[in-house]
Amino acid sequence: MTEARKAGGPHRPPSVSVSGQMGQVLLALVPATGLHVVFFGWGILVQISLALAFGWALEALMLKLRQRPIRPFITDGSVTVAAVLLALCLPPLAPWWVVGTGMVFAVVIAKHLYGGLGYNLFNPAMVGLAAVIIAFPDAMSNWLSPRGLGDPMPGLGQTLHAIATGSLPTGLDWDSISRATPLDELRTGLMARLTVSEIRESAVFSAFGGHGWGMIALAYLAGGLWLMARGVIRWQAPLAVVLTTLVIAVTAWLFSPDSAFPPSQQLFAGSLMMAAFFIVTDPVSGSSTPRGRLVFGAGVAIITLAIRQFGAYPDGVAFAVLLMNMLVPLIDRYTRPRIYGHPA
Amino acid sequence: MTAPVNLVRHGQFHGGLALEPNKAIALQTPLSRAPLPDRLYLPIDQHQGDAGAVLVSPGDRVLKGQPLTRAGGDRRVPCHAPSSGIIEGLVQQAGGLMQRSGQDCLVIRLDGLDEAVAPLPLAQWDTLPANALIDHLHAMGLVGMGGAMFPTAAKLRGDWPAIDCLIINAAECEPWIACDEALIRSRPGAVLAGSRILARASGARRIVLAIESHAVEALEQLAAVNQNDEQLPVELVTVPSIYPQGGERQLIQTLTGKEVPHDGLPQDLGLLCHNVATAAAAHDAVVEGRPLTERIVTLSGPGFEHPCNVLARIGTPLEDLLALAGGLKPDAARLVLGGPMSGLTLDDTAMPLGKGTNCLLALTDLEIAPTAPTLPCINCAACVEVCPASLMPQLLFRQLQADRHEPARELGLFDCIECGLCAQVCPSHLPLVDWYRHGKSVLRKKTLDQRQAALARRRFEAREARLAEQAAAREARRLRRQERLQNPDAAKDDILAAIARARGKGPEQKDD
Numbered sequence: 001m002t003e004a005r006k007a008g009g010p011h012r013p014p015s016v017s018v019s020g021q022m023g024q025v026l027l028a029l030v031p032a033t034g035l036h037v038v039f040f041g042w043g044i045l046v047q048i049s050l051a052l053a054f055g056w057a058l059e060a061l062m063l064k065l066r067q068r069p070i071r072p073f074i075t076d077g078s079v080t081v082a083a084v085l086l087a088l089c090l091p092p093l094a095p096w097w098v099v100g101t102g103m104v105f106a107v108v109i110a111k112h113l114y115g116g117l118g119y120n121l122f123n124p125a126m127v128g129l130a131a132v133i134i135a136f137p138d139a140m141s142n143w144l145s146p147r148g149l150g151d152p153m154p155g156l157g158q159t160l161h162a163i164a165t166g167s168l169p170t171g172l173d174w175d176s177i178s179r180a181t182p183l184d185e186l187r188t189g190l191m192a193r194l195t196v197s198e199i200r201e202s203a204v205f206s207a208f209g210g211h212g213w214g215m216i217a218l219a220y221l222a223g224g225l226w227l228m229a230r231g232v233i234r235w236q237a238p239l240a241v242v243l244t245t246l247v248i249a250v251t252a253w254l255f256s257p258d259s260a261f262p263p264s265q266q267l268f269a270g271s272l273m274m275a276a277f278f279i280v281t282d283p284v285s286g287s288s289t290p291r292g293r294l295v296f297g298a299g300v301a302i303i304t305l306a307i308r309q310f311g312a313y314p315d316g317v318a319f320a321v322l323l324m325n326m327l328v329p330l331i332d333r334y335t336r337p338r339i340y341g342h343p344a
Numbered sequence: 345m346t347a348p349v350n351l352v353r354h355g356q357f358h359g360g361l362a363l364e365p366n367k368a369i370a371l372q373t374p375l376s377r378a379p380l381p382d383r384l385y386l387p388i389d390q391h392q393g394d395a396g397a398v399l400v401s402p403g404d405r406v407l408k409g410q411p412l413t414r415a416g417g418d419r420r421v422p423c424h425a426p427s428s429g430i431i432e433g434l435v436q437q438a439g440g441l442m443q444r445s446g447q448d449c450l451v452i453r454l455d456g457l458d459e460a461v462a463p464l465p466l467a468q469w470d471t472l473p474a475n476a477l478i479d480h481l482h483a484m485g486l487v488g489m490g491g492a493m494f495p496t497a498a499k500l501r502g503d504w505p506a507i508d509c510l511i512i513n514a515a516e517c518e519p520w521i522a523c524d525e526a527l528i529r530s531r532p533g534a535v536l537a538g539s540r541i542l543a544r545a546s547g548a549r550r551i552v553l554a555i556e557s558h559a560v561e562a563l564e565q566l567a568a569v570n571q572n573d574e575q576l577p578v579e580l581v582t583v584p585s586i587y588p589q590g591g592e593r594q595l596i597q598t599l600t601g602k603e604v605p606h607d608g609l610p611q612d613l614g615l616l617c618h619n620v621a622t623a624a625a626a627h628d629a630v631v632e633g634r635p636l637t638e639r640i641v642t643l644s645g646p647g648f649e650h651p652c653n654v655l656a657r658i659g660t661p662l663e664d665l666l667a668l669a670g671g672l673k674p675d676a677a678r679l680v681l682g683g684p685m686s687g688l689t690l691d692d693t694a695m696p697l698g699k700g701t702n703c704l705l706a707l708t709d710l711e712i713a714p715t716a717p718t719l720p721c722i723n724c725a726a727c728v729e730v731c732p733a734s735l736m737p738q739l740l741f742r743q744l745q746a747d748r749h750e751p752a753r754e755l756g757l758f759d760c761i762e763c764g765l766c767a768q769v770c771p772s773h774l775p776l777v778d779w780y781r782h783g784k785s786v787l788r789k790k791t792l793d794q795r796q797a798a799l800a801r802r803r804f805e806a807r808e809a810r811l812a813e814q815a816a817a818r819e820a821r822r823l824r825r826q827e828r829l830q831n832p833d834a835a836k837d838d839i840l841a842a843i844a845r846a847r848g849k850g851p852e853q854k855d856d
Contacts, residue, residue, distance in 0.1 A: 008778040010764035011684040011705070012363075012519075013713040016771045018722060072717050118720035118772070234729075283724035288738060290728070332739075339756040340358070340593060340733040341606035 022077025043092020224277025
């Protein structure tokens, strides 16, 4: 695996490396992670640490079982990025076995059982997320109330206790520290036949999606734009996600402002921004043609919105991405660029 | 007066990458002439096509410019003695840009006198018919000097529609290489005159000389000597310095917005592309009557003490040239024949300079990054973005890696121009071009094998048919004899006839 470049060239130092690209993705996630700490406390840092520990251990184990060299692959950064992305999707106080299960599905099943780096058909972080959404519905719906709404915020010790044991330390109870996410609130409100304007009176909403949620989404957007400017990700898939969401959400909202999710909620309340810039841009499981990336992004947006509006889960990004992953070979087949000198 | 410089470009090829040109380093030193070596090793096949018969024998004294092999059709180009000396014989040596081993080379021990045969200029070439011009260029050993060494005559005449525009390719897009720029700076007049000769030979009504925008000085030199009042003006056009701008198909797309059909030639579009050095060689052949026996070669790269361009005789061993650039630095780690993007590592410095050898590059560990590890393809499609042929290089790689050569062919493997950009931008550092070259050679061999198998099958079937025919004839004879023996009258007749024959009286009867 460490062979030198062959005689055929190019005889120039390589411009980029996998680990360099992954490192930039991690850097682009720093603002969102920081805001996550501001609004939801220490939990996310613990989740990230746990996800990394599980991820690296499982990666090393699988490489050993598959008799692959450990060092080049554990340092390529791919498992690090998958771990951080999965952790960012988990409720801050989710017990450790949630993230553990998620990482087993992400690293062992989605990645290595399909052939390791470069060969996975499905986005590992999303496989892990989908698995824990199905396996731990309660733990996955216990979201903390964002800071600034007057609810108590658990300290570092309390956070560690909750994650380590799966139950809150004495003195804290779920009713006082948790609050439904904006998307949850919308879904249950609509099911209770409330109008959107009534539902949005809840303090969890803000002009930009939800209180705290909107800021974090903006941080993902900023990080994503930076990656785009650096040439690490391409513009097609994120733009397709955002534009498709806007077109559908605005249309639905114009026709039925009382029962359709408002556009700002669709864009900024859930994990759509994160998905647009950090999930659908995953090279391995995404489309590799320019036009295909547009189709892929649009598909993710459509399925996500459909699940949000009609499905059984408050957010649908994980399932939307996995469903579109299945279609990638087909998309790539039909969006291949025309080769120079060949008829259209 | 100077011609107006047309800055309009019409198209843009897909992908490409702006690379640091690094050309100034070799242009700092003025162009110099390489001293004559002791011996020249002249490959007799320096073109696409087969070599002509050798016209000299060991011990013969040859003069500079004397033809050493016989010219044939347009694809059999003669070669000429680059200096005077004694023929020592033929040796096998690696040669050509692909460094194919076992090339026949004539060894000439030079006498240092550099005596030449009388020059054979074509007087009043602008009144001669195109065929006479092409024949002369062919007899003077002209091949494409941009690297491919395609016989110039075969490019000038053929079964295609009339040529409208001649494109002189001075877009030297590989970093470091500066031999064309050195040529233009030193002989702008010869370049322009040669362009007109090639236009005349091809019947082109327009000449466009394309040069990369960074080559400001060369462009000024050309503009200064470009005469507007000629019958055939040369339009000087700058094109963006984006690799691989100098690729024939890419340059045509930039200049015209058209694409050469994948199974066709530029000539099908009424276009003809010649390298700028070939144009200068055409001038030398027609105006000065000198065959192609020398060329400018760039010796550059951070591994040389004093990078430079030198004018050297064809057949000079490359190792003799190293000293002209001050020799190799201690940290020089690799010699490359050609440019850093598409050149090949030079295995044997005894290899001689060929008509298409444009550059010898000396690189250090800093450039070749020998420690960069390779990882599996992550499908990032960075290669898709830069590919000037609009291929999906990562899919090609995955097919070839799995030994699926036919699917790779379907994906356009043979449309790959081996520019090296995909490998340059690959974050997994995969040697993609090596995979494509290998894949192509496997498929070519397979096609050849299939052809040979088909031939063998036809031979086998013909033999079987012949044997069956012979067996059937034998059987028919046997049956006829048997029938006759079973018929008593016929048998009696036979016996009587035999008796009569024995007596020497009966009618001559030939047994079948």
